[in-house]
Amino acid sequence: MYSNLPEEIGKVRLLRYLGLRRTSIGRLPHSFGQLRNLQTLDVRNFHRVRVSNFIWMLESLRHLYAYKVECDVPLKIEGLRNLQTLSRIRFDDIMLNNMITLTSLQKLGIWVDDKSDIVKLCMHLSEVGSLKALRLYFDGRIEWPSLGGLSKLQHVTALKLFGLGLRSLPPDFPPNLSRLSLSFTRLEDNPMPALEKLGQLSFLKMEFSYWDRGWGAQLVISRHGFHQLKFLELNFQDGLKEIQVEKGALQQLQCLRIRKCLSLEKLPEELKHISTLELVDMPEDLISRLDADMISSIPNLTIFSL
Template identity: 30%
Template sequence: MRQWITAGFITEKDESKTLEEVAEGYLVELVNRSLLRVVERNHTGRLKCCQMHDVIRLLALNKAKEECFGKGYNGSGGTGAFSIEGAGRISVQCGNLEQLSRSCARHLRALHVFERYINVDLLKPIITSSNLLSTLDLQGTNIKMLPNEVFNLFNLRYLGLRNTEVESLPEVVGRLQNLEVLDALESKLMYLPKSIVKLRKLRYLYVCTPATSETVTIGGVKVPNGMQHLAGLRALQSIKATPEFLREVAALTELRTFDVCDVRREHSADLSNAITKMSHLVHLGIAVAEDELLRLEGLNLPPTLSMLTLGGQLEKTKMPQLFSSWSHLNSLTRLHLEFSNIDEQTLSCLFVLRGLRFLYLLKAFEGKRLDFYAGSFPKLRHLLIGYASQLNQVGIEEGAMQNLVELLFRDCPELKFLPDGIEHLAALEKLVLQDTSEELIEKLRQKRDSDECSQDVMKINHIRNVTVVLSHKGLVERIR
């Protein structure tokens, strides 16, 4: 949808809707008309991934070619058989760019590369002749350094560097005065140049260092002073905390996504002040430095918040008050906790968050027994317990997690028995046991193959999909 916006396809119908909301409405309409099929939705039920039927795709490609809207390039057809001339958009699906580099690209507005290994030198002639280019998407390629020609693209609005090898951006990036989206997630960027603050039209800035855990960014990307000038930003992700940055980010009141890393004790006041002013915030991520406690007392979360990710140890004595202060957040549906130091006693503090639909505890639980009491997490649909090295018992009372659809245990080596009371989870459709005790996994596999109707088999008889995984053996097996 961001590419639709930067391409100019989306215009505001009225002042009550943002460009993003209008774009999402169009996407939903395409689904409703059966032109797209939903593959995945996010935790709020919004569309995350869609697929086009082969027949519809062929019709779309033919129509795009007929109207000079766009073409697909796969390198076949022999020398000189392919021409960009007149095409507004090109989708590159092979690494052989020789034919493409010899074509005139003066009408080109969007270039999407879907091949990992490309010769950057062969991109230069295309970029040089593409003065109208507004979208350059190099996501997933092996590119390490952007050609200088990119920074002469005055009309560029979308620059996609996600999952590339790019390690730095030069100061001349400041020339891209019309840039609205810079997506460099999962790249090798460690810092942003000073000139980034000149890009006053930026709406989305996604960066991420390689040093990440499963859900929480550990390191963070360094940004220069002056970030308050990017007043239109809606997303700012994986930024390394400094006192200056946290004071400046308070001016970015349009943020919907904010993710900050390497937070220290002395940052608490500035961070709380900044978040208080983000009245539209939907996604928030906070990760502390390795030797720090996650100090969140006094943090007032906005009522719009839907997803919260916290990385770092929480103070056990302050957990009851902390989570109780968030119990009024009806929109909070997804919570990720990592390294949180939760145990048997403090887990119950989470039960006040009754609107949760997704709960991920990764290296967050340090106790031996997990108990879910009747009435706990009434709306929860997905639960992941990961890297709980001491966990050996799980109890589920009747009436707990009545809407749970998916339950995953990952790297819980001491878990030798199925959760006691798992039979009460009537809505459960999927159970995954990944690297729990080998004893439990082998027991379930053997009893699946035998005629014996054991108590364990009866417990999970209502679950449609039961999958076991032993990573060190390369075993991934669906036993139901």
């Protein structure tokens, strides 16, 4: 059963933070528009939360987590000059607002589907100079729309792509990208040849991101790329049996975290130079086969067993 907040919530004029995460709240009353001092509204729920079109009135709002917020009309957000975080808003709501007016916006998460025009989205966001981090969450039925246009996002340094149906990497990336996360994408082709060309990339996290149908996947990292990569995390890579690292590759890598890659048979000797290696929920067979020289060479080796 859903519950609703009382209309009287609007009288709490000095309220700055309201967390409704994982609650059964199904509707926010119109009086919410009177909360002019509210800075954080956290509606990270798994079911929808109905709202009136009052968000634009919350002039002090800095962080809005709107996972399942729905409005009968396009949600107006333009003019919120203090807004820094806007998480999981719908594609259509973004496109119908003048995003340039959000002069403090740094982190933006958007639900997209099969019909979303990502090229137009990137054009729409290209002049939001404060925007540093972009997350795209796929909520469609078949596969992602074309992800062209990301190169127009000059100011974006962190990008996350989340959701099944992304069969191949985007044709381009933000030119100043330093952090990339691929989660539950199930790419069909080895992503490393394309990713290692991202010259400023320092952080790469891959989670359920690459799926080889033949259950014999390899990740091959050449000496020609990843010149700035300092952190690499591999989570739940189904069928990943081998990581090959060419001699001279990953010279800047400081930390490698591998978690639940249950088919991985061994680690390459070329990783002896890293300072931190974290193995989380990995098979005992792999742990027992770790080279003694590698163990002694890595200053910070941490093993969390299944």
